[in-house]
Amino acid sequence: MSTIGVLGAGQLGRMLALAGYPLGLRFRFLDSAAEAPAGDLAERLRADFDDLTHVDAFTDGLHRVTYEFENVPLGLAEALARRVPVYPPPAALAASQDRLAEKTLFRRLGLPTAPFARVDGRADLERAVAEVGLPALLKTRRYGYDGKGQFLIREAGAVAAAWDRLGGVPLLLEGFVPFDRELSQIAVRGPDGSTAFYPLVENRHAAGILRLSQAPAPELTPDVQAQSVGHARRVLEELAYVGVLTIEFFEEKGRLLANEMAPRVHNSGHWTIEGAQTSQFENHLRAILGWPLGPTAVRAPCLMLNLIGAVPEPAAVLAIPGAHLHLYGKTPRPGRKLGHVTLCAGDAGQMLDGLRRLRALVPAEPAEDG
Numbered sequence: 001m002s003t004i005g006v007l008g009a010g011q012l013g014r015m016l017a018l019a020g021y022p023l024g025l026r027f028r029f030l031d032s033a034a035e036a037p038a039g040d041l042a043e044r045l046r047a048d049f050d051d052l053t054h055v056d057a058f059t060d061g062l063h064r065v066t067y068e069f070e071n072v073p074l075g076l077a078e079a080l081a082r083r084v085p086v087y088p089p090p091a092a093l094a095a096s097q098d099r100l101a102e103k104t105l106f107r108r109l110g111l112p113t114a115p116f117a118r119v120d121g122r123a124d125l126e127r128a129v130a131e132v133g134l135p136a137l138l139k140t141r142r143y144g145y146d147g148k149g150q151f152l153i154r155e156a157g158a159v160a161a162a163w164d165r166l167g168g169v170p171l172l173l174e175g176f177v178p179f180d181r182e183l184s185q186i187a188v189r190g191p192d193g194s195t196a197f198y199p200l201v202e203n204r205h206a207a208g209i210l211r212l213s214q215a216p217a218p219e220l221t222p223d224v225q226a227q228s229v230g231h232a233r234r235v236l237e238e239l240a241y242v243g244v245l246t247i248e249f250f251e252e253k254g255r256l257l258a259n260e261m262a263p264r265v266h267n268s269g270h271w272t273i274e275g276a277q278t279s280q281f282e283n284h285l286r287a288i289l290g291w292p293l294g295p296t297a298v299r300a301p302c303l304m305l306n307l308i309g310a311v312p313e314p315a316a317v318l319a320i321p322g323a324h325l326h327l328y329g330k331t332p333r334p335g336r337k338l339g340h341v342t343l344c345a346g347d348a349g350q351m352l353d354g355l356r357r358l359r360a361l362v363p364a365e366p367a368e369d370g
């Protein structure tokens with residue numbers, strides 16, 4: 001029986017374990033948080049990710065190590081990789097932890113992106129604004145997620161305010177893309193080079209947090225899907241990738257621009273648990289173990305709604321035809337992802353009706369736009 005070590009014991013780790021138990025796998029998690037959704041299901045070592053003194057205890061008896069968040073310290077990933085195979089490869093972590101490295105990789109591989117320029121100091125910012133144009137987003141290069149560490153510069157008068165807010169750490173200035181919608185590609189690659197791709201998903205965010213995903217993305221043309229698969233394939237090959245990779249795109253007039261990638265299973269892939277022939281979680285495990293990848297075809301079109309800040313009455317959710325409830329066992333707090341509901345309905349009418357009923361149970365937070 002194989003035991004998988006997972007860095008991070010949040011909901012993604014929990015869903016990995018839930019997918020792995022039917023395959024006969026065991027899990028051990030490493031996380032420093034007081035509350036750990038995956039800790040309800042499996043052994044958990046509570047330690048800081050920067051503390052390498054626990055590496056031997058953590059890896060003892062493990063067959064593979066993987067991770068559920070991309071800000072794993074590289075030193076830890078490398079120390080672990082000297083003892084146990086770590087997938088996805090630490091090189092993918094390095095690329096995804098730094099927005100400049102990530103966009104530079106995309107550009108080198110021919111993936112279109114928004115125009116961007118590095119900003120290391122105040123003078124660089126003026127030069128970058130001249131190069132990229134306005135409006136533009138000033139972003140921290142590291143530790144930015146869910147829209148944190150960003151400042152929208154609408155016109156030249158706001159440059160100083162942007163610097164006051166974010167200056168002092170390595171930054172990136174990025175042209176603002178007037179996109180039609182946001183899409184994500186979940187892809188998976190095994191160590192033998194085999195690959196599989198889920199259909200593109202359309203994502204709606206509010207206050208920087210994913211609210212709603214629709215899978216497959218509506219009105220998806222074969223051309224846009226082919227662009228996405230081509231882009232993802234290039235990144236997978238370049239990194240000799242093993243596991244699930246997520247790339248987030250902006251769609252603008254039928255063209256995809258790569259925004260960022262996550263070397264892990266992703267919130268926009270939760271629908272695959274019920275909606276695809278093999279879930280992203282199972283396929284991630286299959287990939288890192290060198291087992292055959294499972295088919296990614298759609299079983300049913302789905303909507304996935306995140307439960308943020310509060311959880312509705314389970315019985316009310318489950319009364320909606322086609323609704324599947326997933327709760328992560330977390331203490332409610334504003335802005336916190338506590339669970340999700342996947343709605344897989346037989347036809348468009350049932351889906352709309354289900355969504356309407358679901359929205360009545362899940363009050364929109366003030367910033368919600370989707």
Ligand code: AMP
Pocket residue numbers: 114137144145146147148174175176177178179182205208259260
């Ligand atoms: P990120 O942290 O890069 O995922 O950005 C969070 C959100 O900000 C994205 O999901 C987009 O909605 C928006 N955003 C990020 N970069 C851009 C951009 N260059 N142009 C327009 N919107 C952006």
